[in-house]
Amino acid sequence: MKDRNSRMRVGAVAGAFGAAVVATVGAASGAGATVTQMGMSPGISVGSATNYGTGCTYQARATVTDVIEPVVFYDNGVAFAVARPSGGVALVTWVPTTPGPHTISAVQAPDDTIVASLDLRVGTGMHLGYSCIVSGG
Known part of the structure; x- marks a missing residue:
C-alpha cells in the first residue's frame, strides 16, 4: 500500500x-515577441558612397521570435509597412523618398520594443533598367 x-x-x-x-x-x-535582427538587400543598386538611392526599391528583412504576430517597419520613426512573418522572417518593400541618413527599424506586437535597427545612408537614385545608379549619400 x-x-x-x-x-x-x-x-x-x-x-x-x-x-x-x-x-x-x-x-x-x-x-516575448521580438525582432532580433534587421537587414536590407541592396538588390542590383550601385553607388560610390552608398547602394541605396531615392525612388529605388529594396527589401527590408526582420528576423523575429514570434512566427504569428505582425511586424511593423519604421523609417526614421515613421511606419511604412506591416507584414506577417513566414518562418520567423518578415519581408517588406522599402522605397526611400529622401536622401540622407535613415534608421530602419521594426517592432513586433505585443512587445513593441525596438531591439534591432539598421542605419543607412541614402543618395539620389536613377533607374537604369532593373538596376539603380546612386549618386551622393
Whole structure:
C-alpha cells in the first residue's frame, strides 16, 4: 500500500509540474515577441558612397521570435509597412523618398520594443533598367 501511495504522489507531482510548464510556455509565446535582427538587400543598386538611392526599391528583412504576430517597419520613426512573418522572417518593400541618413527599424506586437535597427545612408537614385545608379549619400 505504501508503494502505491508513493507512486500516486509522484504522478500527481509530475502532472502538476507538466501543467506548470505548459502554462509557462503558453504565456511566453506572445509575451516575448521580438525582432532580433534587421537587414536590407541592396538588390542590383550601385553607388560610390552608398547602394541605396531615392525612388529605388529594396527589401527590408526582420528576423523575429514570434512566427504569428505582425511586424511593423519604421523609417526614421515613421511606419511604412506591416507584414506577417513566414518562418520567423518578415519581408517588406522599402522605397526611400529622401536622401540622407535613415534608421530602419521594426517592432513586433505585443512587445513593441525596438531591439534591432539598421542605419543607412541614402543618395539620389536613377533607374537604369532593373538596376539603380546612386549618386551622393
